[in-house]
Amino acid sequence: MQAVIYERFGDESVLLIREIPTPRAATGQVQVKVDIASLNPVDFKLRSGILRMLGRPRRPAITGKDFAGEITALGQDVQGYAVGQRVFGSVDPMCGDGSCAQFVSVSTDLIAPIPDAVSDEVAACLPVASGTALQTLVDIAHLRHGQSVLITGASGAVGASAVQLARSIGARITGVCGTANVDYVRSIGADHVIDYKVAGWQYIDERFDVIFDAAASTTFSGAKARLGPNGIYVNTMPRPALFLEALMARLSSRQRCVPFLLKTNSALLERLATLAADKVIVPHISEVIGLDQVASAQRRMREGKVHGKICVRVAA
Ligand SMILES: NC(=O)c1ccc[n+]([C@@H]2O[C@H](COP(=O)([O-])OP(=O)(O)OC[C@H]3O[C@@H](n4cnc5c(N)ncnc54)[C@H](OP(=O)(O)O)[C@@H]3O)[C@@H](O)[C@H]2O)c1
Structure with a gap:
């Protein structure tokens, strides 16, 4: 072959x-x-x-x-x-x-x-990118209706799936992306969009229940002032320093830091297939x-x- x-x-x-x-x-x-x-x-x-x-x-x-x-x-x-x-x-x-x-x-x-309603192209896009969004927002952060979530890399494959999932959950969404993709991120469901090329999201005057740093744009230290008292920060680039921050956060506050590593399994894929068939996730x-x-x-x-x-x- x-x-x-x-x-x-x-x-x-x-x-x-x-x-x-x-x-x-x-x-x-x-x-x-x-x-x-x-x-x-x-x-x-x-x-x-x-x-x-x-x-x-x-x-x-x-x-x-x-x-x-x-x-x-x-x-x-x-x-x-x-x-x-x-x-x-x-x-x-x-x-x-x-x-x-x-x-x-x-x-x-x-x-x-693959459900009949889902094309091979769409199905092939789901496992890593949308799987990361689903495992982060639903299985780790337990994002609920009415909560606030900030998603970096919101125009990317992981972040856009996260915005679409958060929209279906009924969360208040702030997406972070580059200038060229601001309209796209708004179109898939973000309530607010921050253009990281204009302003750093760490400096806005707001606190979030969940920060999903899909673009790994900062660390827990850089994010924690923007987290609510029980807030959770998830970063997609699990470096040793982040594991140390996660341990320190666990010992010293109710805020959590999670260095993310995707664990794919057939149950996760079946959930993704249903979300794609229902057009919740549209890559x-x-x-x-x-x-x-x-x-x-x-x-x-x-x-x-x-x-x-x-x-x-x-x-x-
Ligand atoms: N740990 C794991 O298990 C795991 C699993 C899946 C993915 N990942 C990682 O997650 C990351 C995202 O994956 P992806 O497939 O979504 O990549 P992607 O499609 O290339 O998207 C990257 C996104 O990051 C945005 N971005 C770049 N710099 C930024 C900044 N400073 N602030 C906010 N957003 C910024 C880009 O925005 P613009 O294009 O609008 O400028 C782009 O939308 C990758 O590093 C990937 O390796 C890790």
């Missing part, structure tokens, strides 16, 4: 399209013919080697995590799935697996069925590219030149 691989860490130039063996479905896995993969910042972070402290992906590694496609084979002990069924999910990149490939073999813990797909454009797309993502999700059409 064809796949976009890298044999060593580095910039986009290490990505190569290669013919490699098609992975077989092991016990508990299904083999999926990938129709669409979607790109996330974690793909270029893993490829560059900056996430080495979280574990080293086996190499040669295939880039990409998220996918949607059709089951082509079942491994032993797989129940509840059938060949021909449309599914979406995320692979575990630490095993060297990746979604920018014609086939993936993946545990049934990391997939869910903004900026472009659909081919495998030969993955390297240049990762470069543009790394340079902050992409608004929304990039889908990769893998199947001909």
Whole structure:
């Protein structure tokens, strides 16, 4: 099969399209013919080697995590799935697996069925970005109707899903994004929008029940003056200093600091599928590219030149 691989860490130039063996479905896995993969910042972070402290992906590694496609084979002990069924999910990149490939073999813990009302493009956009928003706002922060939430990176894939979820919950939303995307963030449901290129959100005179720093624009110390007395701060870039801040916050106040690390599972994916079918989450797909454009797309993502999700059409 064809796949976009890298044999060593580095910039986009290490990505190569290669013919490699098609992975077989092991016990508990299904083999999926990938129709669409979607790109996330974690793909270029893993490829560059900056996430080495979280574990080293086996190499040669295939880039990409998220996918949607059709089951082509079942491994032993797989129940509840059938060949021909449309599914979406995320692979575990630490095993060297990746979604920018014609086939993936993946545990049934990391997939869910795609509802008829959801396209493969939309399904492929959900696992990492919308999964992060759902786990943060609902499972960690327990955001409730009438509460206030500030979301940085509100025009990005994670932040926009968070704005849409917070809107469905009935929270009061302040979104933070760049000048070009202010109207978009308002259009998806933010009550107030702060343009970070004009003013830092840390200096506004307001306190929030939840601050979801999807853009990892500050730390707990930088955010806590803007948190209510029981407020919670979630940051998507879990650095050692943030874990220390989380511990200190736990010992010294009722405010909480959470360094976030996504844990994907099939139950989370099923909830995302329902939210997409109900049009609560509507990913903004900026472009659909081919495998030969993955390297240049990762470069543009790394340079902050992409608004929304990039889908990769893998199947001909
Ligand atoms: N820890 C985890 O498990 C986990 C899971 C998923 C994602 N993440 C991380 O979460 C981050 C966001 O992911 P994504 O897919 O949403 O990326 P993305 O689509 O590239 O979006 C990034 C957003 O950040 C905004 N931004 C940049 N600088 C900012 C600032 N100073 N203040 C506020 N907003 C700012 C950009 O706004 P404009 O374009 O409008 O300028 C853009 O909308 C990435 O770093 C990703 O690696 C972590």
